[in-house]
Amino acid sequence: MIPYGRQSIDEDDIRAVAEVLRSDWLTTGPAVDAFEAAVAAFAGAAHGVALSSGTAALHAMMHVAGIGPGDEVVVPAMTFAATANAVCYLGGTPVFADVDPRTLLLDPADVERKLTPRTKAVVAVDYAGQPCDYEALAALCRQRGVALFADACHALGATQDGRPLGALPPAMTALSFHPVKHIATGEGGMVLTSDEQTARLLRRFRNHGIDTDARQREATGAWHYNMVELGFNYRISDIQCALGLSQLRRLPDFLARRRAIARFYAQALRGIPVAEPLAQRPGAEHAWHLYVVRLAEGIDRRAVFTALREQGIGVNVHYIPVHLHPYYRERFGHGPGLCPEAEAAYESILTLPMHQGLTDEQAARVMEALAHAL
Template identity: 60%
Template structure:
């Protein structure tokens, strides 16, 4: 598909199979807390290689459930990187805990395990590793740290469904792994999320938490013919509907095709920007299978003669929906005010923020869309590499 006027940085891919799947639920007896929820959970668990999956209403809800399951509370600290969406840190605040930020590696923008260890105190209860852009973190080092200090290891895999670390899928590398099914992610349920784990007790705590802390949900009560339930803990309404799960089941079947296309687009970008010193993609480490939720480049402002804001505005005027992921969390007003955080806390992340730009990448992009993005970037930087790019693309097709 070619986007003539505007190419967004991300977009869902919906086909007739998805529509049929959703319509079948609309004609059924269960619209929520029904059989499609457990079917979707089993499909996700099977895909990533985990024993249990708990589906919820959003990726943020999934993070909150994970913190609840681990018993995070007032006075507890949880270490995470600052280059992430704020929900990664917000979920700790919801529980009364304190987010602690460890800096990132300059080439990948993934959490730096060496800095993680520097941040560990007697109050530390968990580490949240963010698989930024779709690249898994260094789970070998993080697992060693978690075991050494008796910490829970949580993977924020919202960018990384389908990614692998040394042959193992994200979802099988941490005590708990969180996914998001927002429309720009690898598969979508409209809004939605899930947590996967091998720990039955944690899974059960999260199932109750998503449903007000109720001991038995509606489907369970229906099966045993009982009206009786109890509120065992204070929970939330984080339920996901059967309508959403029907879409998710259909989408998951197409995930291999979606991932293949994302990787193809990333290779095209890699080739196009290979010899341009003014702009360069993040490093992909060895033994990694990247999921490419985002394709992030860094701008060398001195060589380019412009800053990131200039390039952002030029590309937006050309109809290229670039974005920035993310403002470092510790620089948001709430975190400055609540915890006293500010500039200088994570210098690598802060420097990177001034340079990063996310280019469009999603399965519905055609080769013409990719070429349009590349040409817009080069023209914005005043480069004349059009013929060279086309020659390389043709030689590699």
């Protein structure tokens, strides 16, 4: 089976992890600081705060933003559930906005329709690895006095008009280092921010709400600490960060390979008129976490999915619109018709294999199998 995504681990990665295992610090140690600094520098941000997962990063972001009961946060319907779940963790209400049918990115016009006096923030999702229209979203949020955040868990390495993620308008940006993402730490995530105070609050939240960590106390010879708020154990280990640092050195090559596969797919799809890639926004440099195609009306997506799986092609579907999941239907009374573009897209989209380990031969096999299945 050719998987839709997977990690790429080499001997340098293994050596980096082994080196930490022989060190004094397995968690809250120097590898965490080094990884945070390296990712922040790569992404053009002043600060990076690493956490145990991308979901933890989203949760921490919502906490620091002060989301709570009575607050609404606009999120796209076309995303993984974690984007909306992070709002629910704090008692807030996710309000689902529709997407542009060409890109499946958050539609600023529908965001504007969904804003109310209770809206406290908008979270845009860089679906598949392409930055949203942050200029339009930022202008809207400024006008309405609403915070703008980014779920860029798909998009490490993407740029807009030459600007990396950390230089774009969102006040905080969440990343993920799950094995199917651009670099892997096993599980892991990060929040990027330009504000030092925000970074400090994020670090406190990931460490039980305590104002210092173990290494800081050892450095000063102190034992006393203060828990000043209710936080979580969302720390990431030095073992994971050592792997992430090693992976980060290869990220430019990983991105180049993903982009080469995307070009090959796009060329091949010109000969398959009933399968169309998503559009790319002007000025956007796509990071290609996912390669998603939309099948023409009348094509049985389930039959195509099954046929490809039977041929060893690990296709997938990203995503079921979040408001259609049973939890959101039951808790908030959502149902079909809330976000028609996302719902229509869900019925026709298919995710093809996309990862840096995919060979030319495998990519050709994917296209041949897709053409045959269709």
